[in-house]
Amino acid sequence: MPTKQSIVDQKVTELAQLTPQLSRAMANTGKELNSNAIIGDRNWALNTLALLIGMGDMDDQLQVYVKAATDSGATDNEIQDVLNLASIYTGNPRAVNAARAIAPYLKQESDRLRPNVKEELINVGDHETMVWDNHAAGFPIILIHCLALDHRTWREVYPELAKTGARVIAYDIRGHGWARNAPVTKDLDQLAQDLHQLLVQLDIKQADIYGASYGGAVAQAFATAYPEATRSLALIATGLKGFPVLAQRAVAAEKDGMAAQVAESLIRWFTPETIARNPWEVRYGRECVLHISVANWAAAWRAMAAGDATETAGALKMPVLALGGQQDASAIPPIMQQLAAAYPNSKLVSLDPGTHMMPMEQPQAVAEQLTKFYQTVEQNNFQKD
Incomplete structure (x- = not known):
């Protein structure tokens, strides 16, 4: 009977055949992905934010990737776009929960750019x-x-x-x-x-x-x-x-x-x-x-x-x-x-x-x-x- 480790090894081998880059990225704890990615830091952060919303991750990770996105030049409009798309693909409850988690950032930007608007x-x-x-x-x-x-x-x-x-x-x-x-x-x-x-x-x-x-x-x-x-x-x-x-x-x-x-x-x-x-x-x-x-x-x-x-x-x-x-x-x-x-x-x-x-x-x-x-x-x- 195959062991748990052998099953993992088999999956890793299959992954390597299917997508060598992802296999190497996982093996190197993300170093390959970060250094060789062509989507850019801003899109990387926005994509990650969308994935976290889709998974229902409402903890500190959302705040981390909102900050990563804004540090890379993303605007509040672009982050709002991610929330809007999330409501379509992951359902309104998760999008609303994410909006609540991100609300302090959105309010800060709204107050800065559109005071009392x-x-x-x-x-x-x-x-x-x-x-x-x-x-x-x-x-x-x-x-x-x-x-x-x-x-x-x-x-x-x-x-x-x-x-x-x-x-x-x-x-x-x-x-x-x-x-x-x-x-x-x-x-x-x-x-x-x-x-x-x-x-x-x-x-x-x-x-x-x-x-x-x-x-x-x-x-x-x-x-x-x-x-x-x-x-x-x-x-x-x-x-x-x-x-x-x-x-x-x-x-x-x-x-x-x-x-x-x-x-x-x-x-x-x-x-x-x-x-x-x-x-x-x-x-x-x-x-x-x-x-x-x-x-x-x-x-x-x-x-x-x-x-x-x-x-x-x-x-x-x-x-x-x-x-x-x-x-x-x-x-x-x-x-x-x-x-x-x-x-x-x-x-x-x-x-x-x-x-x-x-x-x-x-x-x-x-x-x-x-x-x-x-x-x-x-x-x-x-x-x-």
Whole structure:
């Protein structure tokens, strides 16, 4: 009769034949796995966290691997994604227990990044949008994100603006994020109407409107349609008008699909060094491009391509900050200069370094400029160039 040890030896031999790497890794107490793995420390920690949740391990190991994941650059959003997937594959009870165990970390990150923020879905007519709203007593700031992304674009800028005491609101544009199932975008005027409806729902009569790239195009359309509701404009890495090349990006996706748009988008958005490091903003941007539908991507690019504030900008008298970047490959410095020159009460600021995704790649510098702008408008001390 075979002994227990002989059975173990037989299983080890079978394992070695089936997967030599795992056999060596186990024999070397994990040293082979750790030194030869190609998935990277962050993914390794997140995968381990998922396995522990699946096994129902609610002890110290969960805390260990949450820390390992965050030490390797994982964000609270990515850890939340693991919990969300766990609820599907391991059942809600284990996911809920894991969420309770991880709750101190999630609350710490929430308090740091979204102080006193209520995350809620708001109905704006024909769809719902996700909103971050800190419900502060100060004058409202509305943050409008870039094309293909969502309200999380402002992840690192939001807490800095909240320090001003402003009521800071970030939301998802139609066709993006939680608003991805909305009827397809027609034009910038429709997006301006969506924002107006959001302000009505939030009982906000007037706000400072800050938009980046596509969000800047929406902000200009909103200010044109609702000047009385716009105390000031901050236009980040955006243009005064659209160009035919923008519509070509819609055609490219319709022809080749979204995966083919990833590399060009990242190269246009970030520096090569940042792409190589693959921090959260690059990972987030990559996945957003992959997950947006071709229809929503194409509609957004066509809406921005058709936008043109050339004739209307001169009539808008509110303070305008044109915030550009020296390394921006899209809203290049001459485009930002043209934008600033079109508004009669504007100031041009150019960041160096400054890229197209400045709110994510240079968040501290962006937050500093937006905070300064907000304070000068609050104090009625804004001075144009």
